[in-house]
Amino acid sequence: PWGQKPWLQDALRTNLTTLYVRRLLLTLERRFNESWPLKAADLASQPWKEIRTQVLAQIQSTMERRKQRLLGSEGEIARDLEANQEHLTAALNDQDERLRLLQLTTQGMRITFDPKSHRKQLTTAPRLTYVYAMAQKLEALPAQQVTEQVLAHLEEAQAVFQTIFGHAEWEHLRNQEVTLKKLAVNSKDILAETVGKERFERLESLSLDEIPAEDQAPLIQALGKIAQNRIYRQLLLATITQSWVEYLTRMEALRVSISMESYAQRDPLVQYKSQASTMFTELLSEVRQTVISKMYRYRPSLPAEYTTGLRSAARAQPELALVGAGGSRVNNPPAKSKKKRKRH
Template identity: 35%
Template sequence: MAVEATILEAEEIGSEVNPSELIRAVEAASGMRIQMSDEVVNQVRGDPYKFRGNIPQLIESGLSLRIWAGLIQAIERRVGETLDLESEMITPIDWYAAGELLRDAFSRAWDGRTERLLTEIERDLENALGRIRQVDEGVINRLLVRMSYGQRAYFDSKTHQRQSVVVARLSYVYSTARLLEGGDSTTLMERVMSHLEGARAALQQGLGRAEMARLAGSRLDQLDQRVRDTLWEAIGEEEFSEISTDSPINQLSDGLQDQIQRILGRKALSQIYRDLILFVGDRLWVEYLTRMEALRTSIGLEAYGQRDPLVQYKSRAFDMFGQLLADVRAGVVSQLFSMWATGRPSAASAPPPRKPRDKAPVEAKEAAPKKKRKKKRKRHR
C-alpha cells in the first residue's frame, strides 16, 4: 500500500517516481534497512510497477543482512574476541560460503586467544611461584582460581585514558562437563553427595578449631550446658566425673580435646544452619505475605471472567505456598556452603545515667520576689 501510494502521488503530480522516497516507504513498512544496487535504482525509475515484484526479495536480503550481523555480534560477545568480519555482504547470501567464512574467522580468533592466554598465564604463574617457598595443594587450588581471571587494558574513548578491566580467562565448567559426560546418574549423584558431605565435615572441623582456639583458656564448667551434656553422653558418666573442672581445656587429654572440638564444631555449624533457615525463610515469608495481600485485593476481578473468585483464590494461594516452600529449599541449599559464622554484635554499653540537674537555680528563681506589675489606668471616654 505504501509503495502504491507513493507511485500514485507521483503520477498525480506528473513527476517521476523518486527512488529514495519509494525505498523509504518500503523500509517504513518492513521495519528494516533495504540495500539496493544501481541496477535496481534504474529499474525503479524505468518501471515503478515492476519494482513491486522485487520487494519480497529486497526484504529477504535485508533480513539476511540483519541475521548475519547479529550472528557475528553474538559470537564475538560469547568468545570475547573480534572476528574481523564485515557485516555487509552481497545479497542473496550464500549461507554455505558464509558458514565457512565464519568458521575460518572463529578459528583464527580462537587460536590467537589461546596463544595470548597461555602467555599471560605462564607469566603470572612465574611471578606467583617466585614468591612462594613451598607449593602444596592449597597453593595450587588458589593459583587455579586466580589464573581463571586476568586483566585487559583498553582505551576509553570518553576519558581518553588507558583503563584496565578484569576479564574471565578460563571456565572450568566445560572441562568438568566433559569429565561427567556419559557417566551414570546414580554414580554422579553419589559423587556429588560424597563431595558435599566432605565439604560439610571440613567446615565443621574448621569451626571446631576456631571455637577451641577461642575457648582454650576456659574451664570445662564454663562451657555451655548443651556442650557439657553432649560430652557427657559421648564419654560416659564415669569418665566425665573424673575430669577436673579446674583445668583449662587446652590442658586436658588429646582425646578429650578432639571430642570437645567436634562437639563445638557441630554446635557452631548447627547454629549457622538455623540462622540461614531463619534468614531465608523470613525474607521469603514477607514476600509471600505481600503477594497474598495483592492477590486478595485483585481476586474480585475474576468474576468478570465468569470464574468463582473464592475457588481461584484457593487455587492460587495453594500454588503460591508450594512455590514458597520450593524457594526456601532452593535458597537454603544455594547458600549452605557459602554462609560463614559471624560473631554476634556485642551489646552496646549503656550510656551513663544522667546527673540530676542542679535545682538551686530553680529554687533561687522561685525564692526571688516577684515583681509587681503596675496596673494600667483605664481611660474614660
C-alpha cells in the first residue's frame, strides 16, 4: 500500500489544482462576462507560475479587446457621442452637460438571449466605472483633505436636495390648487419667518401662480427645508424602529445562550454586560450609517400633511349640482330601488 502513496499524492494534487483553477476561471469569466479558451484540465498539470502567466495574459487580452470595443475610434462610446452632438457641443462650456455625458458612457445596450424564450433582447450592461480612477486620485491626498472634500460635497448635495424637495412641494401644491393658508401652522410660521410676517399675510391667500417670482424662490427654499426635515425625521424613526427590534431580538438570543459561558469558566453576568454594551454601541453606529446612507438615496413622495389638508378641504366644499339651460337647479333623480326577490 505504501507504494501507492506517490500516485495518490499526485492524483490528489491534480484534482485540487483542477478544482481551484476551474473556480478561478469561472469567477473571472463571470466578472468579465466572456468565455475564455483556457481549460482547467489543461492548466492543472502545469506549475502555478505558468498558470498565473497564462491567466494574466488572458486578462490582458480581454482588457485590450474591451478597451478597443469601448474606446476605439469606432467604439461604442464614440458612436454614442456622435449621436449626441448637441450635448457634446454644450458640454464644452457647461459642467452639467459634461457630467451627463460621463454618465452616458457608463452604461450601454447589449444583445443577449432570454434563457426562457430563447429570443434576442436588449439589456443594459455596465461599460465604464469611475470608482477606481477616483480612488487612484484620492490615494495621494491626505486623509484630512479627503474628509473635508467629502463633507463639502455632502453639504452641497444636501442643499441641492433641499431645492429639489422645495420644487416638488411647490408643484404639488400648485397642481392641487392649494394656497399657503391651508398649510400646517408650523409650516406657515417658517414661511412667515422667511419672507416676513406682513408679506406672508398678503401672499397666503393668493394662488401660487399669482405669487410674484421674487417671493417664490425663498418660499420654495423654505418648503424644501420643511420637507427635508420631515423626511429626515421619518427616516430616523423608521431606522431606529427597525434597528431596535433587531437589537432586542439579538439581546433575547444572548440572554438564552449566555449561560453557556460558565462552561468556559467565565462569569455569565460579566459576559452578558460586556456583550450587551458592545451590541448597543454597534446599534448606535448602525443607526447612524443607515440614516446617512438613506438621506442621500431618498426620492421625494407626496407629503402627508398636504394630502390630509386636501381631504379636509374637499369635505368642506358644498355639494355640486347640475344647472339647466335656463339657470335653474337640476337635481339628480333618485335611483330606483330594486325589489328584493323572495326566495322560497
